[in-house]
Amino acid sequence: MSDSEYILELKDVTKIFPGVKALNKVRFQLKRGEVHALMGENGAGKSTFIKVITGVHAAEEGHMYLEGKEVHFRGPKDALDAGIAAVYQHPTTYPTLSVAENIFMGHEIIRGGMIQWKEMNAKAQELLDRLHANFKPSDEIGALSVAQQQMTEIAKALSTNAKIIILDEPTASLTSNESEELYKIVEQLRDEGVSIIFISHRFEDMYRLASRVTVFRDSQYIGTYDVDKITNADLIKAMVGREISDMYPKPEVNIGEEIFRIENMSRTGFFKDVSMNVRAGEIVGITGLVGAGRTEVMESVCGITKPDSGRVFLEGKQLNVKKPEDSMKAGIVLLPENRSTEGLILSWGLGRNVTLPIQKKLAKGGIFNDLKKENALSKKFLEEVDTKAVTIFDPASSLSGGNQQKVVVAKALAQDNMKLVIMDEPTKGVDVGAKAEIYAIMGELAKKGFGIIMISSEMPEILGMSDRVYVMCNGKVTGCLNRSEATQERILKLSMEQGKSDRKEAVQ
Amino acid sequence: MAGKSGRSIKAEEKLTAKKLLFTWEGALILLFIAVNIFNMSISQSYTFANVLREMPKFLAEMFMVLPMAYILVLGDIDISVGSIVCLTGTLTCYISNAGAPFPVVILGCLGAGLLCGAFNGFVTTSFPELPSMITTLGSQIIFRGIAEIYLGGGGSVSYTNTKQIMPLSTKLGKTVPVIILVVILAAVIFTVILQRTTFGRSLYAIGSNKVSAFYAGVDVKRCRFIAYVLMGFMAGMCGLFLTAYTYGANTTTGQGFEMEVIAMCVFGGIASTGGKGTLVGGIIAGLIITLLRIALGQANVNSQMILVIVGALLIIAVLIPGIKGRIDEMRKLKAAA
Numbered sequence: 132m133s134d135s136e137y138i139l140e141l142k143d144v145t146k147i148f149p150g151v152k153a154l155n156k157v158r159f160q161l162k163r164g165e166v167h168a169l170m171g172e173n174g175a176g177k178s179t180f181i182k183v184i185t186g187v188h189a190a191e192e193g194h195m196y197l198e199g200k201e202v203h204f205r206g207p208k209d210a211l212d213a214g215i216a217a218v219y220q221h222p223t224t225y226p227t228l229s230v231a232e233n234i235f236m237g238h239e240i241i242r243g244g245m246i247q248w249k250e251m252n253a254k255a256q257e258l259l260d261r262l263h264a265n266f267k268p269s270d271e272i273g274a275l276s277v278a279q280q281q282m283t284e285i286a287k288a289l290s291t292n293a294k295i296i297i298l299d300e301p302t303a304s305l306t307s308n309e310s311e312e313l314y315k316i317v318e319q320l321r322d323e324g325v326s327i328i329f330i331s332h333r334f335e336d337m338y339r340l341a342s343r344v345t346v347f348r349d350s351q352y353i354g355t356y357d358v359d360k361i362t363n364a365d366l367i368k369a370m371v372g373r374e375i376s377d378m379y380p381k382p383e384v385n386i387g388e389e390i391f392r393i394e395n396m397s398r399t400g401f402f403k404d405v406s407m408n409v410r411a412g413e414i415v416g417i418t419g420l421v422g423a424g425r426t427e428v429m430e431s432v433c434g435i436t437k438p439d440s441g442r443v444f445l446e447g448k449q450l451n452v453k454k455p456e457d458s459m460k461a462g463i464v465l466l467p468e469n470r471s472t473e474g475l476i477l478s479w480g481l482g483r484n485v486t487l488p489i490q491k492k493l494a495k496g497g498i499f500n501d502l503k504k505e506n507a508l509s510k511k512f513l514e515e516v517d518t519k520a521v522t523i524f525d526p527a528s529s530l531s532g533g534n535q536q537k538v539v540v541a542k543a544l545a546q547d548n549m550k551l552v553i554m555d556e557p558t559k560g561v562d563v564g565a566k567a568e569i570y571a572i573m574g575e576l577a578k579k580g581f582g583i584i585m586i587s588s589e590m591p592e593i594l595g596m597s598d599r600v601y602v603m604c605n606g607k608v609t610g611c612l613n614r615s616e617a618t619q620e621r622i623l624k625l626s627m628e629q630g631k632s633d634r635k636e637a638v639q
Numbered sequence: 640m641a642g643k644s645g646r647s648i649k650a651e652e653k654l655t656a657k658k659l660l661f662t663w664e665g666a667l668i669l670l671f672i673a674v675n676i677f678n679m680s681i682s683q684s685y686t687f688a689n690v691l692r693e694m695p696k697f698l699a700e701m702f703m704v705l706p707m708a709y710i711l712v713l714g715d716i717d718i719s720v721g722s723i724v725c726l727t728g729t730l731t732c733y734i735s736n737a738g739a740p741f742p743v744v745i746l747g748c749l750g751a752g753l754l755c756g757a758f759n760g761f762v763t764t765s766f767p768e769l770p771s772m773i774t775t776l777g778s779q780i781i782f783r784g785i786a787e788i789y790l791g792g793g794g795s796v797s798y799t800n801t802k803q804i805m806p807l808s809t810k811l812g813k814t815v816p817v818i819i820l821v822v823i824l825a826a827v828i829f830t831v832i833l834q835r836t837t838f839g840r841s842l843y844a845i846g847s848n849k850v851s852a853f854y855a856g857v858d859v860k861r862c863r864f865i866a867y868v869l870m871g872f873m874a875g876m877c878g879l880f881l882t883a884y885t886y887g888a889n890t891t892t893g894q895g896f897e898m899e900v901i902a903m904c905v906f907g908g909i910a911s912t913g914g915k916g917t918l919v920g921g922i923i924a925g926l927i928i929t930l931l932r933i934a935l936g937q938a939n940v941n942s943q944m945i946l947v948i949v950g951a952l953l954i955i956a957v958l959i960p961g962i963k964g965r966i967d968e969m970r971k972l973k974a975a976a
Contacts, residue, residue, distance in 0.1 A: 435853070435854065454856075454858060455853060455854055455855070455856045456856040456857075456858060459856045465854065467854050472848070472850055472851065473850050473851055473854050474851060474854065475848075475851055476844060476847045476848045476851050476852070476914075477848070478847050478848075478914060479844075479847060481648075482650070483840075487840070487844055487852070487855045487856075487857070488855045488856045490837045490840055490841075491837050494836070494837050497837070498836050498837060498838075499835050499836055499837075500835055500836060500837060500839075500840055506650040506651075507650060509650070510648055510649075510650035513648050514646065514647065514648055517646060518646075518648065519646070520648055521648070521649060522648060522649040522650070522652070523648055523649070523650050524652055542855075
């Protein structure tokens, strides 16, 4: 074995959890100084694999070699000491502590039993400078953006002199600008000789950064490919196990009359003077950078927050929405951005989740829950969206992200008075296979004549699915493009039209 | 629509005896039987007739177990109820002593409880960022303070027209105390509402995930308000019946009731973190504690010692699910290996 070529090598690693093999004889080879993408659908075993590398889980079988020498980690500390650090999608920081405190958490600089604050702050500043960060070691972590928190995590990894850094879906909650910053940092680290394992659902990330990609499927190793030699279709096939002929099955629909209109809606500090409309059978995309006010507008439409001014019309009638129940009664259904915290009750069975919004309609006399009716109905809709589940009583927490999203969709479909459906980042954190299925459902809904609003940061899905695209920037609608006019460049330009200095003026 | 794979999802749930037994309620029923056997072994006078006679003085608290279950399912807590009992008990005496007819006395007592609950509900829902532990800690002090203003320097008041309130502490057909019938009626109503209605389901939804429940159209504010109002009303009920058995109130009336009631609920499997447990469990747990107290009292165990025993039992009960979980986990690991 040449210890020069591979800094990290895993052979036939098997990890068993109660009842399931989470990893089944998995292989992996990481070259020195390369960016290696790790891809696969949700539940393919990527996270477990990372946890084995970082010493969180001990593998039942298999060998791990670090720089040619076999190693056995007994805990995360062993992995850290060996120079392996991980940065997760949602940084596990201590929000009320400072950046410096977070960076040195667990390995504070201590002399004579006292924490050396000056030295720690100076070292932290050094690390931040190296990453060209625009914040200070004394800033409170909770006040920083997700991107800045991730940067802190990377600084933390560097502070332990990590030779291998694992980035677990780092771009999932970043805007395209922030992602670009992250790419630069990753490239810089690579050039400095750090080896990087990069997990992501976004093909963009992989093409941009990685030289090689390893694919896992169903807890098994499928293959390792050179990024410039594999085609998109082949990669999807490796990940999903079947071919997906049409990723964006946008149907040709005769678009009908206007069914929904927002007129001059404003909410101080969030958005100003927003007007939009949606016609029957139309898929309207809303895009822009994260924080442009897209979600906030729709939350105000649905009664989750109160707008300061503005009017909302559904089928020509002005709505008076005070709470979510009102907008649902009118026929507006929202699929919130965060499945686990807003869309579902994870500890509940799937069936209960699906029928929660309509339990009053199904109940006998509007009071007593009719379990038979509820179970039959939720079974019907869960099957309609092809949820991978055994019974309707399975807790929602037991499903993968993509399947949870399907439950959220089933929950929306069950509301039979639905006229307009608002999907906020419907494919966020969802794997390729389930993504295609969600687009298919969206297409079906359009065919049936519903109005559809899709909030999304993902350019391919905005371009692939929308009939019309509204672009927002700093709380304002900066443009509306037809399907034929919409290009990546035009959308990007519109979403960054105003400089940051205009922000205050824009929303006040 | 989709559904290409034609995968079928089961919608039937088979309830086997074994499954039922492995629920917390099933375990409580076994414990209930065990406690009764234990009681009979330590006390000669632990007979059905005797228990029926002694039970009423403990039963007033059962009124509060019912709505407290709602509050806990919501993920909230109400520690002001002991003070509401004191305040309503005191008011009952004053209203009657002022010469009011009995229906007015009852209405005044229950109405005062309801108002206290509405106050709690208003404050708690108006300031959703404050934990209910804090808001009701405040009202606990306020309510007892008001009661003490009425009670004045003497610190106690008697119900002078004892004949008037007698009907509440009598026995129907000379065997079944009125209070038992009222408790059973209330228990049935509260249980059906929590386990079978949309309102009950909404309470569980809020306790499990307040934000998701709100997004799904559940009127979180209203549900919480109603739960607090019911809590206050039933605390008034407790105050009324307590007065019927003690013919008076003083500054220590109802003291510590909130903790006993919460303890019964938690023992019954209703987690204080919200969204879990059933009222059936809470009621059985309440009965177990009540019966144990009666038997220990009959066996001349002193009252301080009884508290120690009940407290220890509670801690064990709360620990069991954790131990059970760990055993299950170990079994699964063994099975997989």
